[in-house]
Amino acid sequence: MRRLAKLRDLIRDRREAIVDRVIRETRKSRTDALVSEIIGVLDHLTYLEKFAPRILADRRVHTPLTLMGKKSKVVFEPLGVVLVISPWNYPFYQAIVPITSAFVAGNSVVYKPSEHTPLQGLVEQLLQDAGFRASWVQFVYGAGEIGASLISERPDKVFFTGSTATGRKILAQAAPLLVPVEIELGGKDPMIVFEDANLDRAAAGAAWGALTNTGQSCTSVEVVYVQETVYDRFRELLIGEVKAIRQSTDTGPDVDIGGMTVEFQAEIVRKQVLDAKSLGARIEPAAEESGSLLRPVVVDNLTPTMKLMNEETFGPLIPLVEFRDEQEVIEKANASPYGLSASVWTNDPARADRVARAIVTGNVSINNVMLTEGNPALPFGGIKQSGFGRYKGEFGLYSFSNIKSILVDKNAGKIEANWFPYTAAKYDAFSRLIANLYSRGPLAFIRFALAGMKLESLAKRPRRRAG
Ligand code: NAD
Numbered sequence: 001m002r003r004l005a006k007l008r009d010l011i012r013d014r015r016e017a018i019v020d021r022v023i024r025e026t027r028k029s030r031t032d033a034l035v036s037e038i039i040g041v042l043d044h045l046t047y048l049e050k051f052a053p054r055i056l057a058d059r060r061v062h063t064p065l066t067l068m069g070k071k072s073k074v075v076f077e078p079l080g081v082v083l084v085i086s087p088w089n090y091p092f093y094q095a096i097v098p099i100t101s102a103f104v105a106g107n108s109v110v111y112k113p114s115e116h117t118p119l120q121g122l123v124e125q126l127l128q129d130a131g132f133r134a135s136w137v138q139f140v141y142g143a144g145e146i147g148a149s150l151i152s153e154r155p156d157k158v159f160f161t162g163s164t165a166t167g168r169k170i171l172a173q174a175a176p177l178l179v180p181v182e183i184e185l186g187g188k189d190p191m192i193v194f195e196d197a198n199l200d201r202a203a204a205g206a207a208w209g210a211l212t213n214t215g216q217s218c219t220s221v222e223v224v225y226v227q228e229t230v231y232d233r234f235r236e237l238l239i240g241e242v243k244a245i246r247q248s249t250d251t252g253p254d255v256d257i258g259g260m261t262v263e264f265q266a267e268i269v270r271k272q273v274l275d276a277k278s279l280g281a282r283i284e285p286a287a288e289e290s291g292s293l294l295r296p297v298v299v300d301n302l303t304p305t306m307k308l309m310n311e312e313t314f315g316p317l318i319p320l321v322e323f324r325d326e327q328e329v330i331e332k333a334n335a336s337p338y339g340l341s342a343s344v345w346t347n348d349p350a351r352a353d354r355v356a357r358a359i360v361t362g363n364v365s366i367n368n369v370m371l372t373e374g375n376p377a378l379p380f381g382g383i384k385q386s387g388f389g390r391y392k393g394e395f396g397l398y399s400f401s402n403i404k405s406i407l408v409d410k411n412a413g414k415i416e417a418n419w420f421p422y423t424a425a426k427y428d429a430f431s432r433l434i435a436n437l438y439s440r441g442p443l444a445f446i447r448f449a450l451a452g453m454k455l456e457s458l459a460k461r462p463r464r465r466a467g
Contacts, residue, residue, distance in 0.1 A: 078106030182389030187340030209369030269315030
C-alpha cells in the first residue's frame with residue numbers, strides 16, 4: 001500500500017509530463033488525456049489503498065447445521081504471474097489500472113502495451129521511483145506475435161483488453177494450455193433518449209460520449225436511439241453540438257478532440273461513412289477531412305445492413321436511430337452482438353431502472369454517459385462479444401485471486417457419521433434428519449435434533465476391522 005500511495009503521489013506531481021507523452025503518442029486532446037487518463041488512474045489507486053486490504057482479507061462464511069462443529073473461511077491468494085496485454089487508446093490508464101489491480105492481489109505482472117502507443121519507459125520509471133522492484137512488474141514491448149509468445153510461456157492468467165478479433169485468437173491459444181483468460185473487448189454501445197429527457201443535456205452528453213478521445217473508447221456512444229416525438233429536435237441540437245467542437249492536433253487546453261491515433265482505424269471509419277452514404281444515409285455536417293483530421297459527423301436514415309450498424313466504429317461517427325416506445329428500443333439495443341455498456345436518458349426513474357436492467361450489457365449509466373468506468377468501485381466488463389470477466393472494484397480484485405476455501409474441523413478424534421461403514425441404522429437416521437431439518441416448526445426441529453444425536457452416537461462407533 002505504501003508503494004501505491006507513492007505511485008499516486010508521483011503521478012499527481014508528474015501529470016503534465018505524463019499528459020505530454022500521452023498526447024505525443026495518441027494525438028488525443030490535452031483535456032482528454034488529463035481527465036480520462038490521470039484522474040481515472042488516481043481515483044483507482046486511491047480506491048485500492050483504501051479498500052483492497054479489506055476486500056482481500058480472510059473472510060469467515062456460513063457453515064450449515066449438517067456440518068455442525070466445523071468452521072469455514074475463504075482466503076484470497078495470488079494466482080502467480082499475470083500477463084496483461086493492452087490496447088492503444090488509453091495507454092496510461094490501461095497500463096496502471098490492470099497492473100496495480102493484479103499487483104495488489106499479490107501477483108507479479110508481465111505487461112505488454114500496444115505497439116502503437118507503448119509509452120516506452122514511462123510506466124517503468126514511475127513504478128521504479130515508487131519503490132517497485134523490477135521483477136514485480138516486467139515490461140515486454142512489441143506487436144501481437146510477442147503477446148502470443150508470452151501466452152505460450154503459460155502465465156497463471158492472461159488479462160487482455162483489445163479487439164474482439166484478437167480476443168478470439170487469444171482464447172484459442174490459451175485453451176489447450178488451460179491458461180485462464182479474461183477478455184475486455186469492443187462494444188457498440190447504445191445511448192437511449194426518451195422524450196422526457198432533458199434534451200439539451202442529452203445532446204451535449206451524446207456529443208461527448210461519442211467523440212471524447214475522438215470516438216476511440218471502448219465505451220463510446222456508438223448509436224443513439226431517440227424517441228420519435230423528439231427526434232428532429234434532438235438531431236438539430238446534436239448537430240449544433242458537433243459543429244461547435246474544436247478539433248485540432250494543437251497540444252493546448254482549448255481543444256476538444258484531437259486526431260485519430262492510428263491510420264488503420266481512420267480507414268475503418270472512412271469505409272463505414274462511404275458504405276452508409278452509398279446506401280442512402282444522411283450525413284451532417286458533410287463528411288470531410290481537414291488535413292490529417294477526421295471530422296465528426298452525425299449519420300441517420302440508416303438501414304440495418306450498413307457496416308456502421310453492425311461493426312464497432314471506434315471513431316467520430318454518431319449514428320442516430322428513431323424509436324417508437326420502450327419495448328421497441330430494448331429490442332433494437334439488444335439485437336447488437338456486443339454488450340459492453342449503455343446509457344438511458346429519461347426523467348422517469350422507474351423507466352430508467354427498468355430499461356437499465358433490460359439491456360443485455362455489462363454497464364449502464366442513467367442520465368450520464370460512459371460514467372460507470374469513472375467509479376473505481378464498480379466492476380467493469382462486458383458480455384456477449386464484448387468479452388467476459390470483471391475487473392476493478394471488489395469483484396475485479398477477485399478475478400486476480402485464487403479464491404481458496406478452507407474448512408476446519410475441530411473434532412479431530414471422531415469418525416464422521418457419513419463415513420464408512422454405511423448401515424441401515426445410519427441410513428434411517430439420515431433420512432429422518434432430512435425429513436425434519438428441511439421442514440418447519442418446533443416439532444420438526446426436535447425430531448431433527450434427535451436424528452442428529454442418533455447419528456452422533458453412530459459416528460462414535462469404532463470402525464469395523466476386516467477379518
Ligand atoms: P488489438 O486487439 O488489435 O490489440 C490489443 C493488444 O493485443 C495489443 O497490445 C496487441 O499487440 C496485442 N495482440 C494482437 N494480437 C495478439 C495475439 N495474437 N496474441 C497476443 N496479443 C496480441 O486492439 P487495439 O486495436 O489495440 O484496441 C482497440 C480495441 O480495443 C477496440 O476494439 C476497443 O473497443 C477495445 N478496447 C476494449 C476495452 C475494454 O475495456 N473492453 C478498452 C479499450 C479498448
